[in-house]
Amino acid sequence: MTYRDYLDPAYVEDFDDWAKEFVIPYEDMKGPAASRNWDSLRRLHDMDADGIAAEVVYPNTVPPFFATSSLASSQGAVEGARDLDYRWAGLRAHNRWLLEFCQDAPGRRAGVFQVMLHDVDAAVEEVQWAREAGLTGGVLLPGAPPGSGVPPLYRHTSYDRLWDVCEDLEVPVNCHGGGAGPRTGSTEIDDMFFLLDLRWWDITRFRHLVMGGVLERHPDLKVVLTESGMGWIPRELRKMDLVYESMRGKAGGDLAYDADSAIDGLSLRPSEYWDRQCYAGATFMHPSETAVRDQVGVDRILWGSDYPHLEASYPHSKAAIRTALQGVPVAEAEQILSGNAARMYGFDLEYLRKVAGDTGPSHDEVFEGVDPSTLPADAARCPAFAGLVEGAAKTRMGSNRGAAA
Template identity: 60%
Template sequence: MDKADDRHIVISADGHCGASVTGYRDYLESSYLEDFDRWESTFEVPYEDMKGEEGSRNWDSDRRLRDLEEDGVVAEVLYPNTVPPFFSTSSLASGQAAVPNAEELRRRRAGLQAHNRWLADFCSQAKGRRAGVMQVLPHDIDAAVADVRAGVAAGLHGGVLLPGVPPGSGLPPLYHHDYYAPLWETCAELGIPINCHSGGSGPRTGDREEDDMFFLMEMKWWDQRTLRHLILGGVLERHPGLKFVFTEVGADWIPGLLKSMDRFFDSARTPSGLSGDEVTYHGSHVIDRLSLRPSEYWQRQCYVGASFLHPNETAKRGLVGVDKIMWGSDYPHIEASFPYSREAIRFALGGVPADEAAAMLAGNAAEVYGFSLDELRPVAARIGPGRDDVEAGLDPATLPPEAAKCPAFAGAMPGAATTQLGDNRKSVEK
């Protein structure tokens, strides 16, 4: 076997980055510099992992490449992490509340434009190994479309981060609304995906500890809601060339949700209804406008960035679609698999045939985000995890205690109920 074929190429479909606070200044239009200086003079970084020495992992290109190569990762998809100009918190979650006025909206758009320009430069420092996900504000849909075109022209091929528009945001909260059609049309035309990342869809209910807990627990529900609206609301029907990616929301919920939507679809299309506990939909029969069942839209146009991929999820790969799952490390977050990504990969994919593992580790992400596997293969030949090692799996009892920080090892650490090795050898198909 050729050395390059002896190791897996690993593309993380979930990485986070951003400039330091002052690092964004050079990427702002000159008319915003005085505003920026006033904002920056009072701004305090709200997140501990973005301060001090650890914070540089977000913007230090050389350090990031060293860390990821030590972890066996050759390329990554990059979502935002640090706070862009004129925001108070991460822009990933800032779309959950209404923008107070037109001037603030103008400033925030300028801040996101600065992030996109910075991101294009950051990706160019590791050509072919980074796919930057651009940010837009949907409050002015024509401006959002212009920003998408500018991002693609600058070299950002990671697609668009779908802004959160829950109730209270001041925007149509349902993505099947005609208001968003120009954005869908543009992304389909340019061949870039729409990315839904956990934390960006749901509203915050307050600032108490209980509110934080429920926000974390309900993230997945809001992403499920988004998928329902995109499919049953006809977005995927009207834009068959558009790709949607759901990242950092797990993969175990997908088969059940698709099954329930298929049942609803079948019931709505049956005049007399279905027997059992299903209820026939007697509305305007908008379901009749769909040419495919919900699960078929998923298979045609949707993907999951399965950060913290777990053996329980890998066992369902036949139901989700082996060609739909993309592994992710979530670097540089505290809960990331770094520096135990090799172990996380072995634990999640033990017993999985090498060709299926290769698809989930790199092939699918290369197709969605435009990476060249041929260009990445020489790097993987140096640092990638061995194919035989991955298929052999990992005994979780050998993991160091600090690995427990990552959800990829949930329930598997010493002292907890362990997952039996070999569970992934055959994918669940029914």
């Protein structure tokens, strides 16, 4: 079935017109890799082969009436009420398709549904529908950058109803890397600066939620920052704590200024909000990130493969796990690989242990480590192996120069 089958009938004719003009914008939605996004049986086969018992399914296609993924499109201003209406129709079609996609693999998929911030009442209704319907992956929080037509996330009068319903229904709020920044154009140099600025905007969204008082007012709200890396988290928390202390008049130096009224409502330091409510979706987890796990919080980290993206650790996820977690205590590895995600998204670990018994990896495999020289050359596309595979490839090339030629 296609998105067309999940649309309100009132939009089907216009969908057909839109589909005639639609051009696929992403390489991982083209060619032989494309069906990973929607072929349920193929996805299960790939998961089994890769040693993955269950997954959180993030949106990775273009919904009806969008030109690009909704993650990117939400960064641009909505062009009037009709445009907003059609985008909502497209997102609702995606969410209803996603529900059936997850139902195809009971207990093994937690789907992340989508909303828009331009209509908070509609977003609240969609959260309520998704939770009641059985989507357990939480909501994907769109960005609110300059030019998007929506207020910043710290403006509580606009968004408190959304935070309330997510808190009350225990719906995780997922912040995907790259979803918080504005686009300045479509040329190659625009793309370059967009990529260079991604992390800055991701961090800014996190600052807004913390320093803007969202987590203070909603102490049971859970926030997952995924595909943004982990190395920045300890540094940013130290910086935010310093700013906080400075604004309270408790720190000196070049960050000292009198702005206590801006954070009157905050009862905790920023790092304490992190410890209470925030999680890192550790896509492409690298040994350098494993080294800071205690500063991030072992109970805050959720390992991920980034399937079905072309840069995912698939089909080398077992090697990626061994690379990242070599030498990590068993109890910590279990939290990172399964326990934290099960707690966040409601997975049944007893059931998944049976699945994992057939797919692996075993305890021994996880902790045996990886000899970089044994990694295949195509693993180099995945950041989990950054700085490892290239050296291994050069070694193999040097010892097999004649064969390679």
